[in-house]
Structures are given as structure tokens and as C-alpha cells.
Amino acid sequence: MIRLGLPKPHSARSSARYGHEQLSHRAAGVAVVIALFVVFFLGQLIRVQVFNAHDTAMAAQANRTLKATLSAKRGKITDVNGTVLAQSVERYTIIGNPEAAQAFEPTKCTKQTQDYCHALNGKDLSTSGVAAVSQLLAPVLGMNASELGGKLSGVGQYAVLKKDVTPETKRKIDALHLGGIIYGTLSNERLYSNGTLMGTLLGGVDAEGKGVSGIEQMEDKLLTGTDGYEIYQQGLGGEQIPGTLTESKDAVNGQTVTLTIDRDVQWQVEKILLDAQKTYKAAWGIAVVQDVKTGEIRALADTDTVEAGSDDAKLNVSRAVSETFEPGSIGKVFTLSGLLQEQQHKMTDRFTVPDTITINGQTYKDAENHGAEHWTLAGVLQQSSNVGTIMASENYPDNLRYQYLKKFGIGQPSGLTLPGESQGILRPDTTWDGRTRNTVLFGQGYTTNALQITNAVAVIANKGVHKPQTIIKSTTDAQGRTTPYHTDGKSERVVDESVAKDVLNAMESVSDNYSKFASVKGFRVGAKSGTAEVPDANGNLTSTISDYSAIIPADNPQFVVTVVLKDPQGVFGGLTAGPVFAQIGQFLMQKYEVPNSAPRTDAIPVDW
Template structure:
């Protein structure tokens, strides 16, 4: 009995110990090692994912996508999982058309270094992915993901595409390989456009199939879409016209802006040369620059609008008042400003029409330093316009305290000042809008991912001059187009007004202005009564024919305006423009003496170069071209083909000889 009891107790004790041991072990595993074991279990079945949402889209005002992102796949390898590196490298190289040796080297290097991640190809499109999956398929391999090759995996990425290629390239900008905006709107709106990173997890079964997943953890808000004020059609037409104009004038570069004066909206902003953001790596970096807001230059005679605007608003002059220009020059603080075009008493109307420097200087001097400075500032000179684009230049406009004796005179005709094309376009838009300046802007609205409007741009407005002053100025600008230097800006069917400008450039190399280099511009508006658009065209260093703004920039204005006004449903209010205009019919802004001297020097230089490089046939073509340069008579657009050929070659030489430099706005106030 005793023995039985003892045995029984032993068994019970054993069972208690056994169960107790198990219990203790269970408690230890479930409580003490809970986290470690849970993590271990999760790591066996769970993958963490980090997916970047697609970057926001950039639209034009008619909802055409100017930049959008699509999903793309990138191929990477885990060398540790690859058994036969050489075979895999060969297969991959064959599919991707790469050198097998390069692929093999990168795989081997990574394997030796213990790396478990090597990029093999990035951002491939659907077709390439499909082909690669087919070519790399190993049917014996049990792998749930494609490609069915050991050690190779796809990673979802995104690819930024610009469907309109170079259209508005400098405005839209581009984003780099890491999807970070690097220029233009892409850069300035990075915060809105950037795709949110979504953290998530996926549970996989033993075959690698996902059976549970979650992506609740978003690091930030979903990306927003940006709607621009640009109109793709007007932008295209502007770019085409500008390109043609730059080529015809053999200019170094060109920029143009179309603005709606009443709203400050920029309908188009073009630069030439340009680039394709889809292949930004293949373009010269200087082409990325949005010259219309970044480059500053001495505006020359287009600035006279501000001079006359200040004087008119202060009641110092009236458009029909007479001004004495009989001397043909004016001396201020020992500096002589020549004016060969205006040598008589004339009204301010006429003076602006022929771009008289004497009249403008006298007007500026009568206005006074402080007034002049105040008005220029109110027109937005010397400060960034505030447009939503990166790296906008504010220009150079010194305080009156630092002015020299002749500074006011120089500034009255657009020297000793540097502006951007947008600043000048905005000043003209102020006049077009009855003296109310509306801050230029290029973003219409920002939308949430669900399409709801997040914010709309409301541009601040400022009354700069009275509406009477603005109307008087418009009439004066109309005279420029009808009888003055801007005749080539006459439009078929529409009335137009504007001002030409031709300024010598400051040469940083020479440390003084270079009389051979001009910035030729035309800024105008149409129709006259209630302007629908203000168009600014600026050509940098036109190199052929008459190079003043009225000859090279005004025709571009005309081309653009005649195309876009009907598109904007603007009712025609004008008549036919003058045809058969020759250079002789249009008062030139260039001093004939200095222009002739320059042309002679240029012609001789060209002739020397031509003699060395060209054949005898081409020599004769160049002599014709030289003749044209001396007495420019033809519209560059209608110039014969052989002229164009000759000038193109010459420009290429100019570009090589003279490195690019920005006008610094330190012109001496010399008369052009």
C-alpha cells in the first residue's frame, strides 16, 4: 500500500513538475520573450513597405497636363540570393541591352562587399518590364513575384513625364531622379507637389503570396496638383514665334511674355534656346534659366514709359505740350546725350513715337529725383514681382542718394537701371489696366488630390497712376506704333500700342558697354481701348540687319498678337496694317553714326572670317548680306534664304568669340 502511494505521488510530482516546467517555459516565452518572439514571427511573414505617392500634376489653365508622374519599375538584385551570378548577369544584360561584363562586375562587387541591394535598371516602362519578365522567366523556380529569377526583384518607382516636351520648359522646370523639383514650378511648389511616403506592411505566406496588408501610416498629406495660368496653345504659339524671331535676327537668345493686364495672369512665358525636361541631362544647363525673370538688362527706351508716366501723373507735362529738341543733344553734368532723330520742337506724343532721348531726359529732369524714384518703385522696378517662380531677380535700381549728376538723365532713357522682362511687362500691364498694377502671377489655383480647390491666387492690386494718365500714355504708345519706331507692331484687325527699346549691353569682359551688343525689345498691348494682352519681347544680341527693337522684336509681337487675339475671342477693332514697310519707313532707335560705325566694323570682321573659311560662292552671298546690314530694308522674316544662311554662320562665330555675359545695368547712359 505504502509502495503504491509512493509510486502514485512520484507520478503526480513528475506530472506537476512537467506541467509546471511547461507552464514556466510558456510564461517565459509569452511574457519575458514576447516582443522578441513576436518580432521574429513577424519578420518571417511580414514585409514593411515604403511607397511614395505619385507626385502632383502640373496643369495649364485648360487642364492640360504639363507635367505628370506615372508608375515605373526598377530592377534590383540581391546578390546573396543569386546562385549563378554569371548566367544571371548575361541574361539581364541581354534583356536590357547592357554590357554583360558591367552587370557581372557590379553583381560580383556587391556580393564581395556583402551588399544585398544593387540597382540594375531604373524606371523602365511597361513594355520593357514585360519583355524582361518574359526573358528572365525560370519555370522551375517557385517564386510568387516577377521576375521569376532568383535574386532579382522589381521595385515600384515613379517617372516624371512632360508630355509637351519643351513647352514652357523653363516655367514648369523639372524634377530630378529622386523626384525632387529642381527648377521652375517643380522647384517652387515642391511642398505641394511632393508625393507622400506611405509606410505599410504585407504579410506573406510560405509561397510569398501577400495575404494581408495595410498602408495606414502616411507620413504627410497627399500631394496637390498645381494649375497654372498658362495656356498651352498660346504658349506654343509664343514659343514658335520667338524661335523664328530669334533665328531671323540671329540673336543669342530671346524671351517673351504674354500677360493679362486686368488679372496679372501670365498666359505664356517663353525662352529661346530652350530644352526638353524629359531629357534635361542632355541639355546645356544655361538653357534651364528662365531668362524672363532671372536675367536683368538695361531696358533702354521702353523705360521711357515710366519717365513720361511719372511726369504726366504729376501734371508736369501733357501729351500735346511741346518740347525743345532742336539741338539734337543735351548735356547733363558734363555728359552729352545725343539724339540725332529728334532735332526740332515736337510734342511729347511725337517725342515718344520717335523715341527722343532729349525729350525723355528733359521730362525726367523736370520730374525730379525723388518723384522719379518713387514712381519707378511703384511700377515695380528694383524689386521682384513676386511671381511664383524660383530665383526671380529684383533688378538694379539704386537709391537717389547714390546717384551721380547724370544718373537721372541716364535713368530717364533706361540706363543705370537693370530690369527683368517680367518687371517691364508688368509696368506696361499697369498702363494697360488704367494705372492699376496687378501683381503678376503664374499659379491659378492649387487643388487637393480629390480635385477640390485648396487655394486660389488672389493678386494684390495697387493704383500706380491715375486712369487719365494711363489713357494718355496708351494714346502716346499708340502713336509709337502708328507713326514711330514701332510700326512693325501694327496688327491686322486690331489696334495696338507699345514701345520699342534698344539698349547697349554692358560687357563684363571689357568692363564697359559694348556698342556692338544690344538688347532689343518691344513691349506692347492690344487692343488699344481695353487691352486683353500685354506682350513683351526681348532679344539678346540680335546679330543681323537692323537690330533695334522696332525691327527685330516688334514683328515678333505682331506675329504673336495676331495669332492669339482671335484665340482669346477678342473682337477685331482695327484695320489692316501697313504692308511693304521698309527700314527707311521706320524711325530707328540706333544712332546712325554709331550704327554705321558698328556695322562697318562688323562687316569687316565678318569679311575677314568669311575669306578664311568660306568658298567663293559663299563670299558673294556674304557681300549681299553686308549690303543688307548697312541698309536694312527687309523684314527679317521675309529675308531670302541665302541671307539667313550667311547670318546664321556669323552668329555661331559671335557666340564662340564672345562668352555669354549678363547686362549689369551699368550703362553709361549713352544714347541709342
Template sequence: MVLRLGSPRRRINFGLIGMTFILSIFAGRLIQMQGLDSKVYEAAAADQRQHTETIPAKRGSITDVNGHDLAVTVEAREVSIDPTKVPADVRAKAAAILAQQLGKNEQEIAAKLAKTGTHYQLLARDVDPVVATRLLQGPVPALSAKKTYKRLYPAGELAGSLIGFVGDEGNGLGGMEQARNSLLAGRDGEQRVETGRDGQRIPMTSSQRTAPVDGQDVRLTIDRDIQWAAQKSIGEQVRKSEADSGTVIVMDVRTSQIVAMANAPELDLNNWRKAPESRYSNKAAADVFEPGSTNKVITAAAALEAKAVTPDTVYQVPDRIRCADQVLRDAHAHKVEALTFRQAMAQSSNVATVMAARKVGSQKLYEMLKAFGFGSTPGGGVPSAEAGLLPDYRKWSGSQSCTVAYGQGVSVTALQMASVYQTIANGGVRIEPQIVAGTTDASGRFVPAPAGKQTRVVSETTAKEIATMLESAVGEEGTGQLAAIDGYRVAGKTGTANRYDAELGRYEGYTASFVGFAPADDPRLVVLSVVQNPKNGHFGGELAAPVFKDVMTFAIKSKKIPPTGSAAPTVRTRAGQ
């Protein structure tokens, strides 16, 4: 048989028609991709290749008033790895090397290397550039090191809670670091680059770069040496008296600049993560307490301004006085005795202070407390500064209308009380406390901070009369004898107040304090010391006055403030003289 085959022309025609159809689809698709939608696919390809990298700005420094570094920023590296490119048989050795070099836990590193479902694992921040370079040149594969910065605190715990610290994201989390974060942080830059599948930059490709703007430096009014002396003295007294905490503030009388602001115990900034949260707070500005007898100068100011008393006004003073349903007592029992108002202040008589306050009245006393800054935030840029508690006089209880006169029933911060004595020492003119001396502008030029707002609170005559009364309080008959400094005239006041414990919901323990200024006749510095809840002793004259003496002695020597050479004026201290 002869097998006849059909004509191939038909099959070829069908094949050509099919191929033409398929090719037309491809051609249409190419026209769509390269013509109609070319921009869309070009943009998508560019997005795959292009990556935006953040260029971190260098954080500004924080220095003391003389330019000594308290917080600085240095270059560092952020080390990461691509676990998918680390062979299983070398992971254990790689984990050991990385843990040893980075100071990390080996099991933690091994767990990150085992996460092969991701191309990125952060191994460590704040790595020294030398260490990072050594690792990149070592046997561990797929490592990357990104340039960053880390914060260092050369002075450790010096003014720790005042300065504050910076978190992992580069933002200030406390103190000046937080309060001036936007100024210190600057503004990060960015760079867009094209990379291949392996993450390496493609040579000769375009890039766009926005340069970072480095942060500005902040210069504080703090003097490093005086700050050290203040922390040392209050720290020793807190340990010796077994107190909960303590505070010292040194303030320039003429400018209200804070020369030292010390707390004990203090925060070590190089180990802030391990510190209890109670140390994060700048207690000198944030903690409120009832001031006790240091508050009597305000009652004296109100009485003198109202012409209700003079320093020589004589009172017949018993050791107790009834006020509403309460009987208020002096610190020591005594018979009725004739005391001048000056002598009553020197001996810190509660009863005599209440007698003077009654001549003034609650409203005028309240207005004087407000004028001295009670119940309002001090301002001036001090981080975490609180307003304290000053109830409206119309809400005072019967006994409170008396106790406020000698500092119970009203709450203040150490900063507020230091400001009161700055006002008296400055001739009755209150200046808003200052903690920032100035900043650097974009060109690195120092720009001084504006002076604090000035407000006259009492007359110069009243201020001088109170100053002589405070000088008597440090004299032989005063409660502040341990604050006296050889060769210098010193004015000051002790304070011993019952301490309200918020956790217990009752009064428990004491607040011992002393605040004063020197030289008394030409005031330059105010020093305030506060000891909270001491267990060994509790009087301000025995616990806080010696701290005042230590710190003031160091400060006047450091500032080279000479004695005035004048003698204290002869004043009438006893009734009948």
C-alpha cells in the same frame, strides 16, 4: 588475478549531479527567455520578420489653363536583383537580357550581377510595367519589381523652364515642379509586413497599412496654343539674329494672368539631364537686364503725375545733352528740333526724356519706379522671379540721374517690364502677376487661385494719356511701326539698350525689346518680346517689334478678341500743329 571494480553507484551519483547542474542552467535560461525576457525576444523576432514598405503617392499633374496636360505621372516599376542567387555560369546571358530589355549598358549590368557580397542591386528605375512583367516571367532569376511612378512631359519643351522637372527621388528640381512640390507630391503611405528569410511575405500574418495621399493637380494660367506660338516666334528670331537668347511674355490686362511665358532656347523636359544648366532657368522671370527705352513710360508717368509736362509740351531738342561728366546722345544725329512730348516718346528721344526727368527730380522718379514694381519681387507664384536692381536715388551718380530716365543704370526682368505695361493698359492699376489658375483639393474639386493684389500706381487720366502716346509710337512717325496689326489699334514702345556682360565686366552688345498692348482703346493683352545680344541687327523696332506682331496677332485671334472699330484720336504729334 581477480580484478575488482569499484562500485558504480558513486560514478552514477557524480553523473547525475553533473546532469542536474547542466539541466538547471538550461531551465534557468528557458525561464529567462520564455518568462522574464520573453517580450524582448518576441520583439526582436518580430523586427527580423517585419519590414516597412513605402507606398508611393501619385504626383499631381500640371496642366494649362484649359486642362491640357503639361506634366503627368504614370505607373512604373523599379527593377532590382539579388546577385547571390544568380549562378556564375548564367551571369553573362542574364546581363545581356537585362541590358537589352532595360536599355542599359551591358557591362554596367554585368558589374552589378558580380557583386555577390550583397543581396540587393538596383538595375533600373522608371521601367514600363509591361517590360518589368516580361522580365519577371523570363529566365533571369532573383529579380524583383517594385511599384513606383514616373513623370512624363507630353509637350516636350513647351514652357519647359517654367514647368521644371523631377529628380530620381521624386522631388521637383526646378520651375513649378519645385515651387509647388509639396502640393504636387502628396504624402507617401507605408505598409508593415512579415517576411521570411528569402524576403517572401509570410501568408496569414498581420500587416499594418497607411494609405498614401496623392498629390494635387496644379492648373497654370498658360494657354498651350499661345505658348506654342510665342516659343515659335521668339525661337525663329533668336536663330535669325544669332542672339544669345530671347523671351516673350503674354499677359491678360484685366487679371494680370500670364497667358504665355516663352524662352529661346527652351528646355526639353524629356531630355533635361542632357541639357546645359543655362536652360534650367526661366529667363523670363530670372534674368535681369537694362530695359532701355521701354522704361520711358515710367518717366512719362512721373512727369505727367507731377504736372511737370503735358503730352503737348514742346521741347527744343538737340541730339545730345550733358549730364555731369557724360554727354548723352539720341540714337540718331539731328539738328535741334521742336518736339512735343508725345512726339519725343514716339521717336524715343533720349534727350527729350532727360529734359522731362529733370523737371521731375531724381526722388520722384525713383518713387515712381518703385511704385511700378522695380526693385521688388513680383510675387504671384512665378518660380525664380527676381527683383532686379534699383539703386537708391541718393546713390545715383551724376550721369545715372539722367540715364535711369531712359532705362540705363537700372535692371529689371521681362516679367517686371510686362507688369509695367499691364498697369498702363489697366488704367493705372497694377495687379500682381498670376501664373497659377487654381488647384484641385482632396476630392478633386477645382479651387481657383485668389486674384492678384491690386494697387493704383497712376491716375486713369495719366494712364490714358500715356496709352495715346504709345499708340503714336506704333504710328507712321514712331519707332515701332513693325508692330502695327491691320484692323487693330496697337500701343507700344521699342527698347534698345546697351547690354552689360557680367562675365566680361563691361557693356557688350545690345538688348532689343518691344512691349505693347491691344486693342489700344480697350486693352485686353500685353505682349513683351526681348532679344538678348543679337549679332544681326540690334534695334528693338527691327528685331522685337515683328515678334510682338506675330504673337499678338495669334493671341487675339485665339482669344477671339475683335477690333474695337474705332479710329485713333486726332492728336497733336508735331510742334506747331
């Protein structure tokens, strides 16, 4: 009988031996895995530190390297004497990092941390994050902590907190030890030191500092500087690590533009104009003061009170350069100049002048009714006779009427290139109808601006020579080198010196006619007034332009002054714009200490 054998049960000792062997196998497996990981990481470490050390260092340096822009300042605008009219000052835009602000943990103040801890009024902060940053920053920026907190509670790493912050405030912010959370970028704020003085004429700049109107726009290229840069490594707080500057280029500030405008004259002229606007209840007023010998504009003013640099100054142009009008009887100066130059008449030629005249079915009349008057050509100008001017021009062909107006600069660009300048309208003589060919003789049928009228009259003051006008005197670069401003215009003779002398003589008789209203004590003046009906806002001929252009002193011409008023009470130019000129002329003679005039002894007879 066969007995099946059963396995003998393991003893406790054999079971323990089996478990130990299993554990040993597992431990060995884990050890192998750990060893493999160690070998792998050692290999990576060796690769990074030995084989790729240079690349790794370069990558780390690149992450720390910053190219910071060095902003150039926009150049100054000054008057002819160097008085600053516009300048850029150092300002900062304060930027916040919302993500960093939300993670901010203030450092308590101890002996070890007192140089960089965070405290408010000597006490440690009890808050953290955005609330703590806002508590520290709000008093320095002069902002509400809640408003500031709202800006820092957003997403991202960039939020503009405040613009145009002064360097002093920026230093206070730096002292808060919020590097990496709050920082400032350099910008420039444009300041205009004289308020509404030359408001629209100076114009303004946009948010990027680019000139968008007025002289700021006209000379933007010269005024704009060239930014520089610095390349350096920065610390965790955004600060420059000392000794890490690797490359830099200095910023080059914009050039200083010096105007021919005299601030004191401009201020006085603007004040006189505004007072006249109230006195005569005029819609607006314009005045120009020009130096005879140089063509430089000393004042270019109007009654619009606009702050320089304001939105209004950026959106509008100077009325003194944009407003055009029919000059009225001032135009007779150019007609008589042409007649004398073409040797059709002399100032002593005699005329019997009625108050009306009809030519080819067209009737023309003088401003006032009168009988047949015995006037010389000088008297025709003195009495501002439309009829006498037409009579004297009987043989004056249309092409010469047009050519002389053009030579005097009527309807032509001034050459100043001021933004918004309107040159007026002078249509070719081939387009004139039967009436226009005669109205152009006495300043109607074409339009001009105050600058043109002033320079045209300056031809007579300047012995028959038309000089280019200038409003820029010079420019000075960042190295202090001053360059006279170049103008493309050139001087051109319009009429002979003897012709200009005779016309000025007759203009002095005009001034004598207004001696009760428009004289300047101690000085001889050569002048011409004008009054013209112009369309109103609805196109009806119910508005009036009253103007007055004068040379002072007549015996030694220094300045030409033109005043233009729209719809003044008193209407006639000699009675409204004339007295305004007299105030300006008196100021000019005193300011520039011009010697008194010699007595007049050579007046051309005005009647016979």
C-alpha cells in the same frame, strides 16, 4: 617447509563473465548520459512549447513581418487648360539578392511543378546559380546576361539591377518565379511630355524626386506627396501571405499645380522667337505675354532649347526670369506718366526740341540728328526723344523720378518667386550722379527684367493700376478639391485713370509710327520701343538690347506683350523686336477670337 601458493589460472568461463560485466557497466554509463540528454531536451521542448510558446511565436512572426512603403506620386503640372506638362508614372527599381542567386537551383517542369518551375523557351535550364538566374532575367530586362551575372556575382544580399522599369516588365519578372532572389521596389519616373517647351522654366527633380529647379523647385512642397505603408507577413519568396495585413496607411499623392501658361501660346511664342533669332542673328531672345485683367502670364519664353527634366534644366534657370538689362526708351512711358500725374504737363504741351542738349556739362542726344522740331509731349514719346524728355522733366525732382519707377515695379521683385529671378537694380536717387539723374528718364542707369517691363506697361493698360503677376492658377489635391492660388501681392493705383488713358493714346501714336513693321491687321496697338547700349562679355559698351512692349488691342486692352532681343542685326527695337511682337499679337487675336478694333478717332496731336 612452507610452500608458497600460486593463484590458480582463470578458466575461460570466468574471463567471459568478467568481460560481460565490464561491458554492462559501460552500457549503463552511456544509457545514463543519453537519458540525461533526453531529459534536458525534453525540458527545453517543454519550456519552449509550454512556458515560452507565446514569446517564440511572436519572435517567428516578427521575423516574417514586413513594413512596406507605399510610395506617393508627385503631383502633375498642367497648363491653364489642363494639358499635362509634367507628371510622375509608376516605375520599379529591380533588386537582386546575390547570395540567393548564387545558391539558386532551378525547378524542372513537371505536371506537379508547372505553376512555379523554371524554363526558358519551353526547355528546362541546364545551369544553376547566377547563370540560371541571368538566363531567365536578362531577356525580360533587355540586358546582357553577362552584365547581369556580374551584378549578381558580388557579395551581400542587395544589388540594384535596373531602374525605371515599367509595370508591364515587373509583371513579367514576377512570372519567372524568382521570389526571394529578384524583386522590385516601387518608384516614380518624372515625365515631361513637351520636350524643350518651357525646359528651364519647368526645371527638374533629383534622384529622390525632389524639385531642384524651375517650377518643380518653386512648388516642391505642394507637388510632393506623403508616403503610406503596409505591415504584413511575408513568405520565403518575399510574397505577402494572404490575410496577414495588420496595419496600413494609404499614400497621399502630391497636388496638381495648374499654371496660367497656355501651352499653345507658349509653343507659338517659342517658335516665333527662335525664327526671329535666326532672322536677326540675335544672341538670344525673350518674350512675355500677360493677361491685362488678371495679371496672369500666358507665355514666358526664351530661345534656350533645354529639355525639361534634363541635367541642363536642373543646373540652369530660365533666361526669361534671370536676364536683366537696361530697357532703353520704354522707360519714357514711366517718366511721362509721372509728369502727368504730378500735373507738371499735359500730353498736348508744346516743345521745340533740338537733337542735343547740355546740362551741367553733360551732353545728351537723340538717336538721330534733326533740326528743331515742334512736338507735343505726345510727339516727344512718339519720336522717342531723349532731349525732349529731359526738357519736359526740368522741374521733375529726383525723388519723384525714383518713386515713380519704383511704383511701376522697376527693380522690384515680381512676386512670382521663380527660382533664379533677378530683379534688376534701381539705386536710390540719393546715389545718382549728375548724368544718371537724367538717363533714368529714358531707361538707362537702371536694369530690369522682361517680367517687370511687361507688368509696368500693364499699369497703363489696366487704367493706372499695378496688379500682381501670377504664373500659378490653382492647385488640386488628391481628393480633387481645387483651390485658387494665393498671391501675397495686392493691386495698387500708380496713376489716375485719365493719366493712363492719355499715355496709352500717345503709345498708340508710337505704334502708328511703326505700322509698316509692327502692325497687327484689324487691331489698334499701343506700344513703345527701346534700344540701349549694354556691356558685352568684356565689359565694353558694344552690345545692344532691342525691346518692344505693346498693349493689344489699344481700344480694349487684353494683353501686354514684351519682346527683348540681344544684339540683333537692325539694332533698333521697333525694327527688330517690333515685328516679332506683331507675329505674336496676330496669333493671340486669332486664338482668343478678340473682336476687331473700332477706328481711332481721338488721337492726341503729336506736333504743332
